[in-house]
Amino acid sequence: MTNFIPIFPLNIVVYPDEILHLKIFEPRYKQLITECYADNKPFGIPVVANNKITDFGTLVEIKEIVTIHADGKMDIVTKGIAVFKILEIIQQIPDKLYSGAIVTYPTNQIRPMYTYLKPVLSNIRELFKQLQVTKDFKKKEEELLSYDVAHHVGLTQEQEITLLCLFKELERIEFLRRHLLQILPLVQGMELLKEKIKLNGHFKELKGFNF
Structure with missing residues (x-):
């Protein structure tokens, strides 16, 4: 399917089903939001890089104009x-x-594949543990998507x-899996380095080497 949509280019990536809060202050985008909301029409956020x-x-889609x-x-x-x-701006x-754009919508597989995502989620929990952060994805684990x-x-x-340019859920999960396998050892190494730095200058109880 091909159609024309108004566009609001931003330096962010938005994924399907993602909730995004925006502050609108430029006259052109205040006009865009006002018209799209009145007509119950969506608009596009192309990625600026x-x-x-x-x-x-x-x-x-605009869910709410809060204020x-x-x-x-x-x-x-x-x-x-x-x-x-985007086919044409x-x-x-x-x-x-x-501004606007003529766009097409690639066929995209968007459905939970928990069996494959589960080990990725395990790695994500380990990452959060190492970084001492907590996240609430606001969905049941079985319903989570890579997005x-x-x-x-x-x-x-x-x-x-x-x-964003991968259109099969398995491909997106594999992409995340590989990314986590790369960064987890780095984060764990940073934690070990922090511990070594903390210990530096302190008395240590060490067992002597037998020779």
Whole structure:
């Protein structure tokens, strides 16, 4: 399917089903949000990387306009719907301050595959333990998708874009699995280094070497 959508390019990656809170302050995007909300229409968030719009982004719907401030700024809540690929950007739209794009929606497999995600979740728990952080994914573990955890495992923006361009859940899970296998030893090594630094200069009870 191909269609035209208004776009709001941002330097972030949004995944399907993700809840995103935004503060809207530019006149062109206040117009975009006002019109999309009134017409109950979604808009697109293409990913901006290295100061240019990439070919991919995510269609989002406006769930709520939380606050409209006295100066016209808005606090809104959006939710990701589907990944799109840009075919053409339309910079000038008659009577509009914002731009748009003609996009297509690649076929995307979005369904939980818990059997395969389970060992990845185990590694994520180990990562959180090492970093001493807690996260609530607000879903039952069996219902989690790769998208639900992707922002919480230390991916770079380039890696997040790569994951956005994978359209099978198994491929996304494998991508996360490999990433975690790479970074876990690094994090664990950092913890050992921190312990060594803490011990430096303190009295140590050490057993002598027998020779």
